[in-house]
Amino acid sequence: MQDLKPVDIVKALDRFIIGQHKAKRSVAIALRNRWRRRQVADDLRDEITPKNVILIGPTGVGKTEIARRISTLADSPFYKVEASKFTEVGYVGRDVESMVRDLLELTITQLKIREQESVQLKAMQLAEERMLDILLPKPSAPRGFGLPTAPTEAPAENSDNATREKLRRMLRDGKLDDRVVDVDVAERSAPMVEIFSNAGMEEMGINFKDMLGGLLPKSTKKRKMKVIEAMEVLAQEEAQSLVDMDKVVKKAIEKVEQAGIIFLDEIDKIVGSDGRQGPDVSREGVQRDLLPIVEGSTVNTKYGPVKTDHILFIGAGAFHAIKPADMIPELQGRFPIRVELESLGRAEFVRILKEPQNALLLQYQAMLATEGIELVFADEAVETIAAIAEEVNTRTENIGARRLHTMMECLLEDILFDAPDLPADKMMIDRAYVETRLAAIKDDEDLSRYIL
Ligand SMILES: Nc1ncnc2c1ncn2[C@@H]1O[C@H](COP(=O)(O)OP(=O)(O)OP(=O)(O)O)[C@@H](O)[C@H]1O
Numbered sequence: 133m134q135d136l137k138p139v140d141i142v143k144a145l146d147r148f149i150i151g152q153h154k155a156k157r158s159v160a161i162a163l164r165n166r167w168r169r170r171q172v173a174d175d176l177r178d179e180i181t182p183k184n185v186i187l188i189g190p191t192g193v194g195k196t197e198i199a200r201r202i203s204t205l206a207d208s209p210f211y212k213v214e215a216s217k218f219t220e221v222g223y224v225g226r227d228v229e230s231m232v233r234d235l236l237e238l239t240i241t242q243l244k245i246r247e248q249e250s251v252q253l254k255a256m257q258l259a260e261e262r263m264l265d266i267l268l269p270k271p272s273a274p275r276g277f278g279l280p281t282a283p284t285e286a287p288a289e290n291s292d293n294a295t296r297e298k299l300r301r302m303l304r305d306g307k308l309d310d311r312v313v314d315v316d317v318a319e320r321s322a323p324m325v326e327i328f329s330n331a332g333m334e335e336m337g338i339n340f341k342d343m344l345g346g347l348l349p350k351s352t353k354k355r356k357m358k359v360i361e362a363m364e365v366l367a368q369e370e371a372q373s374l375v376d377m378d379k380v381v382k383k384a385i386e387k388v389e390q391a392g393i394i395f396l397d398e399i400d401k402i403v404g405s406d407g408r409q410g411p412d413v414s415r416e417g418v419q420r421d422l423l424p425i426v427e428g429s430t431v432n433t434k435y436g437p438v439k440t441d442h443i444l445f446i447g448a449g450a451f452h453a454i455k456p457a458d459m460i461p462e463l464q465g466r467f468p469i470r471v472e473l474e475s476l477g478r479a480e481f482v483r484i485l486k487e488p489q490n491a492l493l494l495q496y497q498a499m500l501a502t503e504g505i506e507l508v509f510a511d512e513a514v515e516t517i518a519a520i521a522e523e524v525n526t527r528t529e530n531i532g533a534r535r536l537h538t539m540m541e542c543l544l545e546d547i548l549f550d551a552p553d554l555p556a557d558k559m560m561i562d563r564a565y566v567e568t569r570l571a572a573i574k575d576d577e578d579l580s581r582y583i584l
């Protein structure tokens with residue numbers, strides 16, 4: 133998936149995001165550049181600095197959405213962090229490197245789940261065998277000890293096998309689901325370990341819980357449960373032990389290093405003069421801390437070192453009063469791709485409501501379909517919604533496409549409430565409906581501030 137061409141990336145993004153063509157192009161280029169840089173011969177590669185992107189634009193126009201979609205597209209580990217949080221008091225001492233650790237942690241969890249899913253079938257088989265052992269315990273001592281066994285043993289074993297197979301069929305048919313059995317379940321490590329908090333330890337890449345957890349003996353506990361639940365628990369346990377965690381960790385580190393994307397939201401909040409006196413960490417200081425990570429360095433984690441050379445950083449911010457040029461020069465150089473997103477108006481809103489694969493109208497239609505109601509929107513209705521959204525955005529606060537979310541909720545409130553008891557199986561939303569529901573609120577400035 134890493135060799136997606138820029139044009140394909142843009143096309144794929146078009147399925148979810150309306151307009152913002154320039155931003156899509158820039159992000160596509162940045163992704164491709166990373167891939168190109170990895171292909172270049174070693175000696176030259178080190179000369180090529182990372183080409184990261186800054187998305188500039190007002191709120192609710194698709195910045196986060198573009199970054200998130202691109203990560204799914206490229207199957208890249210993705211982590212979003214508000215850059216401003218590193219300037220907060222509570223974060224003194226919490227280093228900027230933690231974003232790389234968090235990204236790795238996330239990736240490990242994801243890969244682990246994926247691995248567990250891929251061994252699901254095998255795990256189910258093993259769980260079935262374990263369940264049959266519980267239902268039909270193997271005789272522990274040879275039966276008929278002291279007696280001449282030869283003639284009787286074979287048939288006994290055969291009949292045991294036959295019973296086991298019979299039970300297996302019953303189990304598969306769900307006939308034993310409600311029977312209660314005793315199951316040995318692995319216990320989590322002893323609760324005393326929880327006393328140790330990890331605060332302050334993460335910088336060193338140490339996790340006490342894991343350390344001690346490994347030392348403590350694995351204990352099991354007998355629990356009574358229904359066969360149907362027990363099968364799930366057993367399958368889960370088997371899946372966990374089938375997954376080779378060392379391999380998962382190795383794969384995750386590789387994935388983070390080669391394909392990771394870190395989304396630095398509100399990057400403009402760490403730019404600008406430190407005029408305000410206060411306990412906040414200096415913004416320039418945060419920029420300096422950020423520099424080595426963005427340039428490419430090695431971050432120590434409890435799973436081992438992670439190189440950040442090829443991680444793609446996507447910065448985003450409104451940049452109202454400040455410009456990217458106000459960043460410290462070194463950091464400016466690491467974010468050479470800048471692109472502005474357009475603010476959205478009526479025409480875009482119509483398309484956002486209707487066109488994306490996950491369009492808002494489709495979402496409401498799908499939700500109401502679960503109640504047996506077909507929701508139909510007249511074109512004029514959609515246009516009216518878009519027009520009102522634009523108007524409210526200009527008159528109160530411009531929150532971009534987010535306005536559509538609150539408006540739709542307000543528009544459909546009655547239907548959403550009454551849906552289970554509505555006699556009709558088809559609801560038509562026409563222009564008149566939109567106007568009666570929204571127009572009054574829209575014209576009352578105070579009301580629209582709170583509701584729309
Ligand atoms: N161009 C667009 N096409 C389709 N949907 C959009 C578009 N812009 C925004 N949206 C929708 O609006 C919502 C907010 O968008 P998003 O989270 O990307 O905003 P943002 O630009 O990151 O804003 P902020 O600066 O506040 O973080 C999302 O649900 C997104 O799907």
Ligand SMILES: [Mg+2]
Nearest residue numbers: 195196197397
């Ligand atoms: Mg955002």
